[in-house]
Amino acid sequence: MRVAGSARRNGIALTDRQRLAWLRIIRSDNIGPATFRELINHFGSADAALEALPDLxxxxxxxxxxxxxxxxxxxxxxxxxxxxGARFVGIGEPDYPPALRQIDAAPPLIAVKGDLSVASLPAVGVVGARNASISGTKFAAMIARDVGRAGYGIVSGLARGIDTAAHRASLETGTIAALAGGLDQPYPPENLGLLDEMTSGRGLAISEMPFGWEPRARDFPRRNRLIAGMALGVVVIEAAARSGSLITARLAGEFGRLVFAVPGSPLDPRCEGTNRLLKEGATVTTGPQDVLEALAPISQLDLFSSPDVEEPHSDGRAMAPPPSDDDRSRIVEALGPTPVEVDDVIRHTGLSPSAVYLVLLELDIAGRLERHPGGFVSLTSFN
Incomplete structure (x- = not known):
């Protein structure tokens, strides 16, 4: 079974000025992907958003x-x-990984190095234990090799063990390493040679973190989010009860992607997490065919719909004036430490959606708002 080759690419390329402005915004304080999207959608361009940031x-x-x-x-x-040897790719551009752009709060700008054609392949994530067994690494290599030969890119996190085996087995067919730090700060150091092999051949490295950023423990869940977002499905091989691979699996499920788990011995603590995934409904995986058959119906889906972050050619600023202080107070009073849906805030206050979204954006830029999955928001604990 083989899927079609690289999918078609479409999108609108950023100008150099837009790319610079996008980078300035995403590298500024209190601005993550969701806030970035709200800024561009509200103000129409990155230049206009930058001008508005101090007042917001x-x-x-x-x-x-x-x-x-x-x-x-x-x-x-x-x-x-x-x-x-790298460059930045925006979410609306042709070289942006198509599945990644579909997730909630996708990174608006990513740094990439290597063969960008790999990003357009339908992808499968392969993740698992760093202290993997010999049989686990052999199985990971078999999955990556055979699924890769069927036309899929293989995505993993460059870690020891399962990740390393998956990357090496898919060097010829197309592999992507998602990094927790900047592209120039790969982890672990012993895989620097592997990364060089990837980026000089049929491979790609991707990161949303700044160059020079050394990965910390808190950065790896963001790396896992990239893996889950780029993949149509994630195969988990030997994951302990508190493994980071389970975070990748959970995120994949939240994104509507398939989760595959390889059963293991109940006596091996490295398999406790994967066996639990199976109890929770993950697809039992004992060979590459299990993955290919499950993905066949969705591998041809159109992943190239226009993203919701796109700058118009002109900078139109026709918009409603800022809400009054009284309206702003009503919105803040409607919020609290418990996450609520934005639609509930609109109904509760009786204010227009544009007014509510603008005040939420102001609170967000000021560091007083937390955004949660599913469009929920809450005030930060120090309000």
């Missing part, structure tokens, strides 16, 4: 001056990326 932060009640990445800082990072 002030109206949101920020305790300190918002740190906005400067033009010089963004230019230095773009120049460094170029010298490193």
């Amino acid at each position: 932060s002030r109206r949101g009640g920020a305790a300190r001056t918002l740190k906005i990445a400067s033009i010089a800082e963004a230019e230095r990072e773009i120049e460094y990326a170029h010298k490193f």
Whole structure:
């Protein structure tokens, strides 16, 4: 069974000015993917959003001056990326991984290095234990090799054990390494040679973190999110009860992707997590054919619908004026530490959606709002 080759690419390329502005926004304080999307959708362009940031932060009640990445800082990072052999790709551009752009709060800008054609392949994630057994690494290699030969890209996290086996087995067919730190800060160091093999051949490295960023423990769930987002399905091989691979599996399920688990001995603690996934409904996987047959109905789905973050060619700023202080107070009073749906805030206050979304954006930029999966929001604990 073989899927079609690289899928068609479409999208709109950013201008150099837009790319610089996008990078400035995403590198500024209190701005993540969801906030970035709200800014572009509300103001129409990154340039207009940058101009509005100080006022948004002030109206949101920020305790300190918002740190906005400067033009010089963004230019230095773009120049460094170029010298490193990498570049930045925006969510609406043709080279952005198509499945990743469909997830909630996808990274608006990613740094990539290597063969960009691999990003357009339908992908399968292969993850598991760092201290994998010999049989586990052999099985991971078999899955990656055979699924890769069927036309899928193999996505993993460059970790020891299962990840390493999956990347090596798919070097010729197409493999993607999602990194927790900057592209120039791969982890673990012993896999630097493997990463070089990937990026100089049929492989790709991807990160949403700044160049020079050394990965910390809190960054690996973001790496796992990239893996789950790029893949149509994730195969988990030897995952302990508290394995990071289970985070990848959970995220894949939240994104509507398939989760495959390889059964293991109940006496092996490395298999406790995978066996639990099977109890929870993951697809039993004893060979590559299990993966290929399950993915066949969805591998041809159109993943290239237009993203919801896209700049128009002109910078139109026709928009309603900011809400009054009274309206702003009503919205803040409707919020609390418990996450609520934005639609509930709109119904509760009786204000227009545009007014509510703008005040939420102000609070977000000021560092007073937390965004949760599914469109829920809450006030931060220090409000």
